[in-house]
Amino acid sequence: MRSTVLEYDISKVIELARVGKRVDGRALDEMRDFTITLNKFENAEGSAIVQLGETQVISGIKMLVDKPYPDNPNEGAISVGAELLPLAHGDYEYGPPSMDEIEVARVVDRGLRESKAIDFTKLCIKEGEAAFVAFFDFYAVNSDGNLFDAGSIAGIASFLNAKIPKLDEENRIVKQEYAGKIELKRIPLLTTFVKVGGRILVDPTYIEEKAAEARFSVATTDDGFMSAMQKGVGGSFTLEEVNYMIDTGFKVANETRKKLLKMVGKK
Amino acid sequence: MSKEEVIDYKKTKKRLDGRKMDEIRPLSIKVGVIPNADGSAYLEWGQNKVYAAVYGPREALPKHTQNPYKAVIKAVYRMASFSVPDRKRPGPNRRDHEISKVLSEALEKVVFVNQFPNTEIAVMVEVADSNAGSRVACLTAAACALADAGIPMRDLVSAVGVGKAFNEIVLDLNKDEEDAPDAVDVPLAIMPTTGEIVLLQMDGLLTRKEWDAVAALGIKGCQQVYEVQKKALTERFTVEELNKKAVEKAVGVEKNTKKEVVLEKKVDKVDKKEKESKTEKKGKDSKSKKVRK
Numbered sequence: 001m002r003s004t005v006l007e008y009d010i011s012k013v014i015e016l017a018r019v020g021k022r023v024d025g026r027a028l029d030e031m032r033d034f035t036i037t038l039n040k041f042e043n044a045e046g047s048a049i050v051q052l053g054e055t056q057v058i059s060g061i062k063m064l065v066d067k068p069y070p071d072n073p074n075e076g077a078i079s080v081g082a083e084l085l086p087l088a089h090g091d092y093e094y095g096p097p098s099m100d101e102i103e104v105a106r107v108v109d110r111g112l113r114e115s116k117a118i119d120f121t122k123l124c125i126k127e128g129e130a131a132f133v134a135f136f137d138f139y140a141v142n143s144d145g146n147l148f149d150a151g152s153i154a155g156i157a158s159f160l161n162a163k164i165p166k167l168d169e170e171n172r173i174v175k176q177e178y179a180g181k182i183e184l185k186r187i188p189l190l191t192t193f194v195k196v197g198g199r200i201l202v203d204p205t206y207i208e209e210k211a212a213e214a215r216f217s218v219a220t221t222d223d224g225f226m227s228a229m230q231k232g233v234g235g236s237f238t239l240e241e242v243n244y245m246i247d248t249g250f251k252v253a254n255e256t257r258k259k260l261l262k263m264v265g266k267k
Numbered sequence: 268m269s270k271e272e273v274i275d276y277k278k279t280k281k282r283l284d285g286r287k288m289d290e291i292r293p294l295s296i297k298v299g300v301i302p303n304a305d306g307s308a309y310l311e312w313g314q315n316k317v318y319a320a321v322y323g324p325r326e327a328l329p330k331h332t333q334n335p336y337k338a339v340i341k342a343v344y345r346m347a348s349f350s351v352p353d354r355k356r357p358g359p360n361r362r363d364h365e366i367s368k369v370l371s372e373a374l375e376k377v378v379f380v381n382q383f384p385n386t387e388i389a390v391m392v393e394v395a396d397s398n399a400g401s402r403v404a405c406l407t408a409a410a411c412a413l414a415d416a417g418i419p420m421r422d423l424v425s426a427v428g429v430g431k432a433f434n435e436i437v438l439d440l441n442k443d444e445e446d447a448p449d450a451v452d453v454p455l456a457i458m459p460t461t462g463e464i465v466l467l468q469m470d471g472l473l474t475r476k477e478w479d480a481v482a483a484l485g486i487k488g489c490q491q492v493y494e495v496q497k498k499a500l501t502e503r504f505t506v507e508e509l510n511k512k513a514v515e516k517a518v519g520v521e522k523n524t525k526k527e528v529v530l531e532k533k534v535d536k537v538d539k540k541e542k543e544s545k546t547e548k549k550g551k552d553s554k555s556k557k558v559r560k
Contacts, residue, residue, distance in 0.1 A: 060349025
């Protein structure tokens with residue numbers, strides 16, 4: 001029953017895409033509206049609830065003290081985790097991390113990490129001995145596609161508001177006390193596209209992702225850099241299509257960034 | 268809590284956060300927050316913040332989990348990594364598994380499970396923020412989500428934490444009280460109309476007499492929780508709310524159909540053009556044929 005409905009929806013999405021239309025009436029290069037709720041979760045060092053269309057993710061940062069990696073003794077680190085909770089969709093299941101969860105976490109991670117937005121040396125406490133590790137985890141609570149961009153927005157919102165825990169003389173975290181904030185040198189944001197019926201759609205919904213021949217994400221910064229790319233799903237893109245998506249990615253991300261910074265009170 | 272000064276609630280008459288002994292922390296529930304789910308709820312109870320979703324009744328898989336006589340209630344309790352003061356490692360631990368089990372069993376009593384043989388009713392709860400009493404928060408939210416899903420139930424389940432801290436019997440312990448030297452923690456859940464107990468756990472030292480006080484206070488607390496649950500559910504299912512939903516849905520459909528109509532018109536135009544051009548072509552063809560003749 002469910003799959004019959006799904007097949008019908010998918011064929012509808014493809015049919016509309018062929019004539020440049022989308023089921024929800026959006027333009028092909030139009031992102032869904034989003035809202036951000038900041039620092040709702042008090043146990044986290046920084047947290048955000050992001051609602052992108054009907055997609056909802058909750059996210060938070062926990063900072064722990066650990067020994068720096070031997071090859072970077074003067075740097076801290078970040079870690080990104082993603083869970084597609086079975087709460088969020090009837091298709092998701094509990095269990096060890098799925099391929100999709102690992103991919104979305106790693107793409108969000110790369111967009112953030114490779115942009116060098118966070119100065120890891122500032123997370124170092126004592127060279128070779130102690131450094132902060134910022135664990136950013138996000139969870140899908142309701143899934144209607146494009147967890148890449150939702151996770152990316154949640155990441156930036158959380159990091160922009162994350163407080164660094166206070167330490168005692170032995171570099172142990174003093175609970176509920178903070179000293180300083182994490183600084184971001186630039187703001188990288190992911191923009192995700194799918195190819196449906198030969199057309200390129202930005203910010204796909206769940207059903208558009210199901211209808212997709214191929215998927216592409218690009219992380220772009222406010223100062224004109226690209227920090228990560230990822231092509232997914234079986235199909236292919238021409239170079240022209242990739243270039244179009246990169247250019248559109250810069251444009252869409254700029255608008256998203258403006259809205260985001262306004263929402264988190266940074267501009 | 269500093270160990271030098273001994274806190275005694277019998278003397279202070281007030282709790283660390285200013286509450287009375289029989290007062291619960293502020294509790295609010297919103298039902299129907301996850302559109303994908305068949306039923307859902309979001310609950311805030313003090314610092315505790317939890318999401319609950321219900322999917323089902325649906326085919327129980329793998330097949331050997333099916334029961335030919337009843338639906339299987341599969342409750343799953345999980346915590347987000349950032350929901351506790353120290354980061355929780357992803358993946359379930361023994362505590363998560365145990366709580367999942369007692370939640371499933373508490374809910375099984377209220378659902379008419381015999382009506383849905385061979386199915387599972389998945390109840391998932393995710394703790395996003397916590398401060399003592401997260402399991403009762405989850406159970407309270409889960410019961411609302413089940414009701415929201417329209418699953419036939421005998422009753423709701425209302426839960427509360429009760430116990431002893433700083434030499435006094437208290438309702439709805441917070442983390443500071445749970446860490447008290449003489450702390451006793453009793454998670455308790457009842458079916459509020461009959462008063463039957465569906466979840467009961469305890470750790471700590473309690474005399475027989477103290478237990479009577481704890482039980483009485485707990486049941487009183489559950490009734491308070493029940494009122495909030497009823498309010499959340501009636502808010503969701505008032506005529507106004509349902510009408511609003513219906514209107515929204517109708518408007519949404521209208522929007523879509525309008526767009527489709529526009530689309531169809533365009534398609535019609537295209538068709539007409541094609542037809543015209545075809546007829547033209549035909550005309551030309553016939554003309555050219557005539558000319559040839």
